[in-house]
Amino acid sequence: MARLSDLIEDFIKSLIEEADEEYIEIKRNELANIFNCAPSQINYVLETRFNLSNGYIIESRRGGGGYIKIIKRPVSKDWMSKLISDIGDNITESKSRLYIDTLLEHNLITEREAALMKSVLNEKILPVAQYEKPILRAILLKVMLAELSNNLMKRSD
Amino acid sequence: MARLSDLIEDFIKSLIEEADEEYIEIKRNELANIFNCAPSQINYVLETRFNLSNGYIIESRRGGGGYIKIIKRPVSKDWMSKLISDIGDNITESKSRLYIDTLLEHNLITEREAALMKSVLNEKILPVAQYEKPILRAILLKVMLAELSNNLMKRSD
DNA sequence: TACTTTGACTTTCTTTGACTTTCACTTACT
């Protein structure tokens, strides 16, 4: 007996497949309606199947005209995915700077982009406990790399 | 389906686009009439999409012959530092996206930079407790803006 | 035991409408 969550997962993936772009927008209630389930079930599916480590980014808005946008980041099969898995769950500031400098050296990002990325990874500004900083930094770096991956891949192969 | 506020926003922006000057004058009631909405809806759009932080100034007059003047003003380093202080110590994701869109509109950043910035502010990826997200987001946004403003300064004449 | 499903409650954003304030123009009074 297929789990509901799996059906919803497949459905969303096929929507993305059919779409011209690498993302789709859904209405949570509509989707819940199609599958005749609680709206919060959709959130569960998104959290468990469409999170960053699965290569997806979610954006949403509440209120009238609200929506959920599911963006696919094809980070799986190229060097970028290796980068991302290399980073792991935590990373020091100096290591993360090295990654960024490498991208810069290969002209994959601009000086300003590098500066922007570094600014956010700065040890001093991260407002969390000492031991959590490398964890937070790893997530921030990964999400930025994922964001860039689309663009970078197009140029690099 | 599409938010009424967004339609009105787009309409106003295209009016400014077409205008010879960097401003337009509207009649609140006429505009409300075009969109078949309550006049105060116009105020809502102005407050949320055409405020100072978004790079616009509003001037108006009541009474007979009244009008609303919407002025698009060039954003500068001064504007940026004002924005930084306006942000305060917490901010929602949608507000922060609006600010980034403003930078983009005024050609202070590229599409890729905008995407990069938005990615780290994403509600779903910030790995901290719910109530801390707006706080962390404010810090990240401000540090990136500061970095940009630095960078712009170097370049600028 | 871990994963899934459900539902009550919360938060965010938008839309509407009743009421208020301001302004230009007219009318009335000295």
Next chain:
DNA sequence: AGTAAGTGAAAGTCAAAGAAAGTCAAAGTA
């Protein structure tokens, strides 16, 4: 003629209603 009061035409304010999505924990299931 000059001022004061009245009138109607704007725009402003604010709170309530509406429309989504988010959260969290309890209950169900494999």
